[in-house]
Amino acid sequence: MKFRYLPMTEEDRREMLSAIGVDSVDDLFADIPEGVRYRGRLNLPDGLSEPELVRHMQRLSQKNTTFDQAICFLGAGAYEHHIPSVVDHIISRSEFYTAYTPYQPEISQGELQAIFEFQTMICELTGMEVANSSMYDGPTALAEAAGVAAAATRKKKVLVSRTVHPEARAVLRLQAKGLGLVVKEIPHKEGITDLSLLEAEAAEDTAAVILQSPNFFGNLEDVSRAEPIAHRHKGLLVVSTNPIALGLIKPPGACGADIVVGDAQPLGIPVGFGGPHCGFFATTRALMRRIPGRIVGQTTDEEGVRGFVLTLQAREQHIRREKATSNICSNQALNALAAAVAMSALGKQGIRDMARLNLQKAHYARKRLAQIPKVQPLFDQPFFNEFAVKLSRPVGEVNRGLLQQGIIGGYDLGRDYPELAGSMLLAVTEVRTRGEIEQLAEALEGLL
Numbered sequence: 082m083k084f085r086y087l088p089m090t091e092e093d094r095r096e097m098l099s100a101i102g103v104d105s106v107d108d109l110f111a112d113i114p115e116g117v118r119y120r121g122r123l124n125l126p127d128g129l130s131e132p133e134l135v136r137h138m139q140r141l142s143q144k145n146t147t148f149d150q151a152i153c154f155l156g157a158g159a160y161e162h163h164i165p166s167v168v169d170h171i172i173s174r175s176e177f178y179t180a181y182t183p184y185q186p187e188i189s190q191g192e193l194q195a196i197f198e199f200q201t202m203i204c205e206l207t208g209m210e211v212a213n214s215s216m217y218d219g220p221t222a223l224a225e226a227a228g229v230a231a232a233a234t235r236k237k238k239v240l241v242s243r244t245v246h247p248e249a250r251a252v253l254r255l256q257a258k259g260l261g262l263v264v265k266e267i268p269h270k271e272g273i274t275d276l277s278l279l280e281a282e283a284a285e286d287t288a289a290v291i292l293q294s295p296n297f298f299g300n301l302e303d304v305s306r307a308e309p310i311a312h313r314h315k316g317l318l319v320v321s322t323n324p325i326a327l328g329l330i331k332p333p334g335a336c337g338a339d340i341v342v343g344d345a346q347p348l349g350i351p352v353g354f355g356g357p358h359c360g361f362f363a364t365t366r367a368l369m370r371r372i373p374g375r376i377v378g379q380t381t382d383e384e385g386v387r388g389f390v391l392t393l394q395a396r397e398q399h400i401r402r403e404k405a406t407s408n409i410c411s412n413q414a415l416n417a418l419a420a421a422v423a424m425s426a427l428g429k430q431g432i433r434d435m436a437r438l439n440l441q442k443a444h445y446a447r448k449r450l451a452q453i454p455k456v457q458p459l460f461d462q463p464f465f466n467e468f469a470v471k472l473s474r475p476v477g478e479v480n481r482g483l484l485q486q487g488i489i490g491g492y493d494l495g496r497d498y499p500e501l502a503g504s505m506l507l508a509v510t511e512v513r514t515r516g517e518i519e520q521l522a523e524a525l526e527g528l529l
Contacts, residue, residue: 085318104438112235116142130413135440145354146489152517156467156508157297157492158219158246158344159352162325163435165426168349172419180414183377195390196414197377199421205433206424207341208325208334209363213374215417216360216409219344220249223291223321225362225407226340228346230289230317231262233301233371238263238286242274244296247381247497248451262288272300272460272469277402280310287314289340293321294333298494298506299443301330310338324348324361324420326465328436340364349423350416360418369393373407438511440465445508446518453522455529459504469501476505482528488521 095104103109120360129137141322153161172178176191183189183196196214205210213216216222227239239257241250243266250266257264267279274292283290290311294302311318319340325347333341346358364372366517370393427435443466450456455473469514470491480490495502509518 098271104140105424123316125330146484148352148485151484152485152513152520153489154490154491154507154509154513154521156299156510158248158507159355160325160347160466160510161352161512162510164345164349164351167426168419168422169356171422174413177415177418180322181413182412183391186388190389192336192414193377195418195421196412197379197389197415198425199334200377201443202322202421202424203345203361203363206332207322207338207363208332209338209341210334210366211363211369211372211376212363213376213412215345215412216342216362217344217413218356218358218360219321220246220252220360221409222342222344222360223319224248224253224361225409226319226342227253227257227262227264227289227291228260229340229364229371229373230319231260231366233368234288234316236286236288236316237261238265238284239289239291240265240267240279240282240287241291242267242269242279242293242296242302243498244269244274244300244302245291246270249293249321270296270297272296272298272462273302274307276303276306276310279307283310283316285312286312287311287316289317289319291319291321294330295323295326295465295467297407298460298462298469299464299508300462300463303336304331304333304336311339312337323465325436325439327434328434329440330431330465334363336340339368342484345417345420348420350419357413357416359413370418372414373409402521435511436465440511442466442511442513442518443468443509445515446507446513446521449522450507450516450525451529452488453526456525459501467506468511469504469506471504472525475503475505479505479525479528483521483524486520486524488524 148161155251164408180192183192186193191370196461199325200214216225231237239262241264259398267282268275268498290307292302292304292307294304296302308318318337320338322333322341322343323347324343339362343361345361346357350358362372375391376393377389380388380390447458447468448475450470451458457471459469459471475494483490491505491507494504494506
């Protein structure tokens with residue numbers, strides 16, 4: 082065999098062709114007219130041997146800048162946090178690492194219990210009654226929440242704040258097309274949702290009001306004030322949140338949220354150059370049967386022994402297609418396990434302590450950077466571990482200069498908010514040290 086990772090041999094090929102009664106692979110395409118066949122050579126590079134391919138991939142990987150090589154102040158949805166060492170140890174065990182999905186509960190008890198514990202801890206964090214077994218990521222969960230709201234209220238209009246992550250809003254708009262929903266974006270005012278404009282837009286046809294707190298700028302939204310606006314016309318309130326922040330701030334469930342979503346990446350999941358991550362989706366008991374994905378439940382068998390089962394499976398593979406609530410066909414079981422192990426290792430007090438460190442270090446960094454003459458804080462709002470600053474030079478230029486000094490700078494807000502061109506969004510988590518913050522400040526002083 083030329084490629085051992087393609088296990089079919091020439092003998093295998095001949096046997097298969099003989100079994101179906103043809104002489105060659107070309108005979109399989111005999112029904113395709115000659116006039117539409119492409120006879121040239123595709124513009125693709127030649128295949129590589131396995132050693133060549135490994136070297137090629139290694140060279141490509143070396144073009145990336147890792148957190149071991151540079152100090153990271155970039156957040157915007159993916160964050161460098163402390164990951165307890167036990168997380169990698171547990172998720173690397175073969176019974177978890179190779180598990181796909183628990184189709185047969187009688188032989189998947191470990192996997193099901195792990196998911197059950199994840200669901201339980203997400204409910205405790207968010208203040209909600211029910212959580213599913215996870216979603217692909219935070220933006221997917223947010224888009225699914227809009228679909229659930231539309232189905233539950235039988236309304237088609239979704240109001241989403243522009244302080245919600247731009248990528249999540251893009252996913253929402255795309256999925257809304259297929260569902261026939263109308264998405265209306267509510268502008269921000271000084272870094273938080275303009276509640277007066279939200280109230281003016283909310284009407285009888287509003288299925289959901291969608292906020293994010295802490296929002297994309299890192300600022301805390303007044304969810305309690307948005308709650309009556311969402312419910313006045315019998316719509317639902319959807320809140321996207323950072324699970325680490327819930328160690329300190331009032332959970333959305335206590336503020337009247339109907340659905341709480343977010344990305345569990347800050348809980349034991351590496352940034353991974355953008356994924357894979359793990360979305361969470363929690364809601365009230367009243368909406369339980371509309372929740373996308375699946376829910377693991379706890380029960381006892383006929384001998385009274387504790388066991389776990391897939392209680393609700395709302396996708397088309399398990400029930401009649403027209404009754405399916407979502408086309409989400411799987412969940413991030415391995416990453417959900419990582420999040421559950423991280424939450425267990427940290428404990429309630431550990432998550433509070435981590436959240437407090439994020440808050441304190443971010444506020445120290447903002448205060449320190451504000452001392453630089455050509456750096457100006459952009460908003461004056463309560464914030465968690467991200468904040469925006471206005472720079473005197475283009476953000477792209479500044480970030481290139483920072484990278485040369487071993488620092489990964491912040492997110493260029495001008496990419497998604499033209500009115501905020503020249504502004505940088507910085508993230509400071511518990512892993513950043515005072516010395517690293519000083520290094521960032523000194524580098525910015527030199528570049529500006």
